[in-house]
Ligand SMILES: Nc1ncnc2c1ncn2[C@@H]1O[C@H](COP(=O)(O)OP(=O)(O)O)[C@@H](O)[C@H]1O
């Protein structure tokens with residue numbers, strides 16, 4: 001349902017992405033692997049309309065052309081990004097962050113229903129609705145960020161390194177939650193440093209190096225691929 | 238003592254109201270509007286003109302002047318300030334640009350007022366009826382102004398904390414970069430916040446004109462006080478505006494009564510510096526509520 005091609009991103013002289021392309025089908029969990037600085041975040045931001053792209057950009061969601069839309073309209077169209085560093089409103093409460101998540105028109109009619117789903121997925125948020133997000137732990141803030149994105153009733157969820165800075169136990173919990181989000185039929189495109197855990201729940205994956213998509217395959221193929229194992233799985237099985 | 242406190246409360250309420258408008262313009266729209274006080278004085282003159290020329294009750298005048306100021310501010314943002322916003326690479330750059338642009342605007346508005354009204358002080362007598370409050374005699378117009386400031390401040394607070402659009406405005410104040418992620422059209426909302434600030438300062442101008450004298454050049458004093466209150470309370474923070482505004486009003490009234498009226502400005506800055514030394518981000522910190 002998501003088709004992306006021709007993504008070129010430059011920061012001054014520095015070329016961060018060259019002609020990147022990928023796709024995600026409905027209900028599919030796709031992971032993007034790559035070293036630091038490979039261009040993973042830039043790719044997600046380009047899809048979400050947050051960075052300027054060179055010519056050739058083409059992004060469609062279920063055939064609807066999102067290529068030229070500003071970021072706030074892309075969310076309206078059903079594509080929600082949880083950015084690296086979370087991007088939550090620290091000075092607002094959990095409840096207010098979730099309220100903001102439901103800003104798009106597509107989210108309004110089912111807001112209460114969606115909120116119940118989010119609070120079922122992350123029960124801890126239900127106990128902390130009145131808490132200022134700034135005062136929460138990293139894991140809880142990540143739940144707020146994902147919960148806020150889900151409130152927009154997206155067709156596709158983009159996650160940029162959701163496990164960053166979390167304890168191994170929390171990472172397991174988080175990936176279980178992400179797995180169950182996919183079960184609802186929503187597409188998930190996730191950038192991860194934690195290749196081992198993410199490939200375990202993913203259907204497919206892409207590998208990015210130096211701003212280019214250098215490989216792709218099913219999760220099983222990537223897990224057994226020698227170069228992927230050496231680079232991202234620490235060489236062990 | 239009671240009289241000084243009552244005067245201080247009324248003054249403080251006005252300062253809080255003025256500061257709330259500036260905190261919307263500065264904290265949300267990121268425009269440091271040096272012509273802010275000129276909008277206050279412009280509204281005071283509009284009220285004077287309506288009252289003395291057409292016998293329009295200033296409270297009725299509010300209904301005309303506030304929406305006009307809203308529209309004028311909205312257009313000002315859309316036509317003159319949007320190019321600056323587009324061009325600015327960072328928030329700091331926008332701040333510098335907006336200071337320069339609105340500094341010019343200040344002289345334009347002031348010049349227009351000077352040609353129309355000259356440099357003399359103006360006032361008009363509306364509801365100058367003595368009333369007794371806790372044993373002290375106070376003019377009715379001050380009480381009415383104070384009551385309206387309380388009502389307007391409360392309505393604004395409830396709008397910003399209890400509604401989706403108000404929460405969106407606060408979201409832009411605390412994290413403009415993340416706001417598009419929740420479908421907020423930041424330029425559009427900034428224009429709205431700037432216009433709302435213009436509406437608030439206009440209401441303050443009308444209320445103040447009911448009991449203070451003013452001249453074409455008094456705007457800068459109000460800009461300065463609004464800025465002090467906003468920074469003291471924490472940029473973008475409404476509760477901070479209220480507390481800091483009251484502090485400023487009370488300290489001015491007490492100092493003027495017991496020490497020397499000439500010292501009020503000095504006390505303004507002493508208070509300002511004191512708060513900034515102890516709490517650099519203001520009494521309540523940035524953003525929030
Ligand atoms: N705002 C920016 N300004 C300049 N360079 C940037 C900016 N964002 C990213 N880059 C550069 O682009 C490259 C790709 O960055 P990024 O997409 O964040 O990589 P990843 O997420 O894979 O670690 C890096 O070399 C990074 O330094």
Ligand SMILES: [Mg+2]
Nearest residue numbers: 040041042084
């Ligand atoms: Mg990254």
